Amino acid sequence: MTTSLDIVFLGLSLSSSWGNGHATTFRALLRGLAKEGHNILFLERDVPWYACKRDLPEPDFCKLAYYDDIQTMLDVHGSHILAADAVVIGSYVPFGVEIIDEIAALKPKRLCFYDIDTPVTLAKLNQGDEEYLAARQVSLFDTYFSFSGGGVLTTLERAYGAHRAIALYCSVDLDLYANTNEPFEWDLGYLGTYSPDRQPTLECMLIEPARRMPHLRFVVAGPQYPKHVDWPQNVARIEHLPPARHPSFYSRQRFTLNVTRADMVAAGWSPSVRLFEAAACGTPVISDYWRGLNEIFPDGRAIYIARQTEDVVSLLSRVDETERRLLAAAALNIVAQDHTGCARARQFAAALKNLPINVQPRQQPLRSIQA
Incomplete structure (x- = not known):
């Protein structure tokens, strides 16, 4: 194989x-691959709920193609x-099970899975839910790249037959994420789509502290x-925040909150991309x-x-600016x-x-290909 990968x-x-x-996770990884000299084609199913809300329709670091x-x-x-x-092939791809079978039948040189939802995937498979990956397909991949590390990798190999499970955490592009030096607007903020299993923690770690500390500002x-x-009343709401506005959002917070989905808490070793983004912007993180x-x-x-709740209230009350800056600097360095x-x-x-x-003879795919 040459140094440059296709x-x-x-x-x-x-x-x-x-x-x-997924989008921000892929963007950081693919930008990094492009900087390292690799060539990337990203195939995305053209669906209306993303088509009408595209914030990066033409990336400059890879070729992006849509399919129906x-x-x-x-x-x-x-x-x-x-x-x-x-x-x-990534997790949560529409019709993922069918796509995996089709691509595997082609016998590509190397076939890998990148699971950006590993604890959720395993919980689904344990329940017989094969929405985007079937249990029988885990062994089709040369490597199973996992959002989660730790014992999850052992489970993938021993219980599901993965040939090789490797942790591939999320990451952040430091060219895009940095402190904007804007004045503080909020004492504590949170960035995340609503999720029923995260909501109790958000209630405990942000909404209840806001009630107890009406003199502070939250978002x-x-x-x-x-x-x-x-x-x-002291909690501001922003319906959607595209990635280009994330650095400004983080920079205007004294602290930002990280809330982890229940399946990922149970699995452990599952750092959200928000942890790395906030740290890159010099904003200290309070996390579950x-x-x-x-x-x-x-x-x-x-x-x-x-x-x-008391832990959050205490931190917002006692941490001075010197300690806040030292902790932020340590996180940024990591x-x-x-x-x-x-x-x-x-x-x-x-x-x-x-x-x-893969040197096996290439088999015909389940559907015919027009070369």
């Missing part, structure tokens, strides 16, 4: 960050898929929150607890871990060393280069 991704979305965390159905995608891009050094940005949520968080950001030195898009791209490319090329 990689095809089939992912949920690159063009739109509306209601999903699987047959069209194979007809137009089948030859590229066969010639690529690696094909990477929640993200779509799909139900009308019945009782927002205190999960196993492995201390290994990435040491508690009290690079992050504040809170377990109840991100700059280990969690940038370029760092993740090098890790990803090295893993691909270590995989042997």
